Amino acid sequence: xxxxxxxxxxxxxxxxxxxxxxxxxxxxxxxxxxxxxxxxxxxxxxxxxxxxxxxxxxxxxxxxxxxxxxxxxxxxxxxxxxxxxxxxxxxxxxxxxxxxxxxxxxxxxxxxxxxxxxxxxxxxxxxxxxxxxxxxxxxxxxxxxxxxxxxxxxxxxxxxxxxxxxxxxxxxxxxxxxxxxxxxxxxxxxxxxxxxxxxxxxxxxxxxxxxxxxxxxxxxxxxxxxxxxxxxxxxxxxxxxxxxxxxxxxxxxxxxxxxxxxxxxxxxxxxxxxxxxxxxxxxxxxxxxxxxxxxxxxxxxxxxxxxxxxxxxxxxxxxxxxxxxxxxxxxxxxxxxxxxxxxxxxxxxxxxxxxxxxxxx
Numbered sequence: 276x277x278x279x280x281x282x283x284x285x286x287x288x289x290x291x292x293x294x295x296x297x298x299x300x301x302x303x304x305x306x307x308x309x310x311x312x313x314x315x316x317x318x319x320x321x322x323x324x325x326x327x328x329x330x331x332x333x334x335x336x337x338x339x340x341x342x343x344x345x346x347x348x349x350x351x352x353x354x355x356x357x358x359x360x361x362x363x364x365x366x367x368x369x370x371x372x373x374x375x376x377x378x379x380x381x382x383x384x385x386x387x388x389x390x391x392x393x394x395x396x397x398x399x400x401x402x403x404x405x406x407x408x409x410x411x412x413x414x415x416x417x418x419x420x421x422x423x424x425x426x427x428x429x430x431x432x433x434x435x436x437x438x439x440x441x442x443x444x445x446x447x448x449x450x451x452x453x454x455x456x457x458x459x460x461x462x463x464x465x466x467x468x469x470x471x472x473x474x475x476x477x478x479x480x481x482x483x484x485x486x487x488x489x490x491x492x493x494x495x496x497x498x499x500x501x502x503x504x505x506x507x508x509x510x511x512x513x514x515x516x517x518x519x520x521x522x523x524x525x526x527x528x529x530x531x532x533x534x535x536x537x538x539x540x541x542x543x544x545x546x547x548x549x550x551x552x553x554x555x556x557x558x559x560x561x562x563x564x565x566x567x568x569x570x571x572x573x574x575x576x577x578x579x580x581x582x583x584x585x586x587x588x589x590x591x592x593x594x595x596x597x598x599x600x601x602x603x604x605x606x607x608x609x610x611x612x613x614x615x616x617x618x619x620x621x622x623x624x625x626x627x628x629x630x631x632x633x634x635x636x
Contacts, residue, residue, distance in 0.1 A: 297324050298321070298324065298326065301317060301320045301321060301324065304316075304317070304320070305317040306628070307625075307628075310621065310624050310625045310628050311621055311625065312617075312621055314338055315334075315335060315338035315339035317334075318331040318332075318334035318335045318338065319331070319335055319339075322335065350370050353369060353370055354369040354370050354371070357369040362602065363597075364597060364598075364599065364601055364602045365599055365602070367602065368602055368603035368606060372603045373603045373606045373607055373610075375603070376600060376603040376604045376606075376607050377607055379600070380424075380425040380604065380607065381425075383424055383425065384424040384425060384426050384427075387421055387422065387424045388424075390419075390421055391419045391421060394419045394421075395419065398415075398416070398417060402414045402415070402416075423584060425589065425607075428584060428585050428586055428588065428589045429586060429611065429615070431502075431584045431585045432574060432575070432578065432585035432586045432587070432615075433615065434502075435502060435505045435506050435509065435574055435578075435583075435585060436506075436509055436567070436570050436571050436574045436619075438502075438506040438509075439505070439506035439507065439508070439509025439510040439513065439570055439574070440509065440510075440513060440566060440567050440570045442506065442507075442510045443509070443510040443511075443513045443514035443517065443566060443570070444514070444517055444563060444566065446510070446514055446518075447514040447515070447517035447518035447521060447562070447566070448517060448518075448521050448559065450464065450518055450521075450522075451517065451518045451519070451520070451521025451522040451524075451525065451559070451562075452521060452522075452525050452547060452551060452552075452555075454518070454521075454522035454525075454526075455521065455522040455523070455524065455525020455526040455528075455551075455555070456525055456526075456547075456551070461522060461526070464518075464522075468515060468518065468519065471511075471515070472515040474511075474512070475512075476508050476509075476511075476512050476573040476576050476577050476580075477576060477580055479508050479511045479512060480504065480508050480577050480580055480581055483504050483507045483508050483511070484504050484581065487500055487503050487504055487507065488500065491503060501581065501583040501584060502583070502584075504577070504581055504583060505574055505577045505578055505581065505583045505585065508573060508574075508577045509570040509573050509574050509577070510570075512569060512570065512573040513566040513567070513569045513570035513573060514566060515566075515569075516562045516563075516565035516566045516569060517559070517562035517563050517565070517566045518562070519562065520558045520559060520561050520562025520565070521555065521558065521559050521562055523558055524554070524555030524556070524557065524558030524559055524562075525551055525554075525555045527555075527558070528550070528551060528554045528555065529554070532550055532554065533550075535550075536550050556627075556630060556631045557627075557631050560623065560626070560627035560630070560631060563623055563627075564620055564623040564624065564627070567619050567620070567623055568616060568619070568620060571612075571615070571616050571619060572616075574587065575587040575590070575612060578591075579591045586608055586611065586612060589604075589608055590605055590608050590609075593605050593608070
C-alpha cells in the first residue's frame with residue numbers, strides 16, 4: 276500500500292483553500308457586477324479560475340456574446356438601410372458618419388478650451404503690464420464668454436436634471452410617507468396625483484417660465500432663469516413615481532412591526548426613521564429610479580421647447596442649422612442621451628444596493 280505524503284496533502288489542502296477564497300471573492304464581486312451592468316465579468320473570472328470552463332463559456336456567450344451580436348446586427352442593418360432613406364438634409368447618416376461627428380465635436384471642444392486658455396493668458400498679461408505701469412485701477416477681470424461646447428451642454432443637462440430630481444425627491448418622499456401612514460392624507464392627495472401625473476412637460480413649461488420670471492426678478496442670482504425653468508419643470512414631472520412608490524412602500528409595512536412600535540410607544544419621528552424608512556426603502560428607490568428616468572426625458576423636451584442650454588437645445592439648434600452634418604450630430608446626441616440615461620439608472624441602482632438588502636448583495 277502506497278503511503279500518502281503529508282506534505283502533498285497539506286499542499287492540496289492549501290490549494291483548495293486558496294481556490295475557495297478566490298471563488299468567494301468572485302461571488303462578492305458579482306453583486307457589484309450586477310449593479311454596474313457588467314454581469315458577464317463573473318463567468319469570465321470563473322472560467323479563468325478553472326470553474327467548469329465549458330459551462331462558463333455558455334454563460335459568457337449568453338451575457339456578452341449575444342448582446343454584442345445584437346449590436347453588430349443593428350449596426351449592419353443601420354449601415355445598409357441608412358443610405359436608402361433621403362431627407363431634406365440628405366441621406367440618413369450611417370454609423371461611420373455619426374462616429375466622424377463624435378470626433379468633430381470632441382475637436383470643437385478642444386479648440387474652444389484652447390481659445391479660453393489663450394483669452395485668460397492675454398488678460399493676465401495685459402493686467403500685469405497695467406500694474407507695472409502703475410495703472411492698477413484699470414485692471415479688469417472678465418469672464419470668457421465663448422460658445423458652449425458639446426461637453427458643456429452635456430454637463431449643463433446633467434446638473435439641471437439632478438437639481439430638479441433632488442427638489443422633487445425632497446417633496447415626494449415626505450408626502451409619500453404621510454400618504455402611506457395616513458389613509459386620510461392619502462385620500463386627499465390621490466385626486467391631485469391622478470390629475471397632475473399625466474400632464475406633459477410642454478404644458479408645465481410656459482407656466483413655470485411665467486412664474487419664475489415674475490418671482491425671480493434678479494439677474495445676478497445664484498441660478499439663471501433658464502436653469503430654474505428647466506429644473507422646476509423636471510421637478511413637476513418627475514416627483515410622481517417617487518411619491519406613489521413611497522406611499523405604497525410605507526402602507527405595505529408588516530402590521531406586526533406597526534404593533535411593535537405601538538407596544539414600544541415610539542414617537543412619530545422614531546417610528547419613521549427606525550421602522551418606516553428601512554422597511555419602505557426598496558420601493559422608495561424604485562420610485563427614485565423611475566423619477567430620474569422620467570426627469571431625464573422631460574429635461575430634453577423642456578430644453579428644446581424653451582431653448583434653454585443643454586442637450587435639448589443642441590438638438591434643436593442642429594435641426595434648425597440644416598447643414599449636411601446636422602443629422603449626424605443629432606444622432607450623436609440621441610446616443611448620448613440614451614447612454615447617460617442608462618448610466619443614471621445604474622447610479623441609482625448602485626446607491627440602492629448600498630442602502631438596502633437585496634439579492635444582489
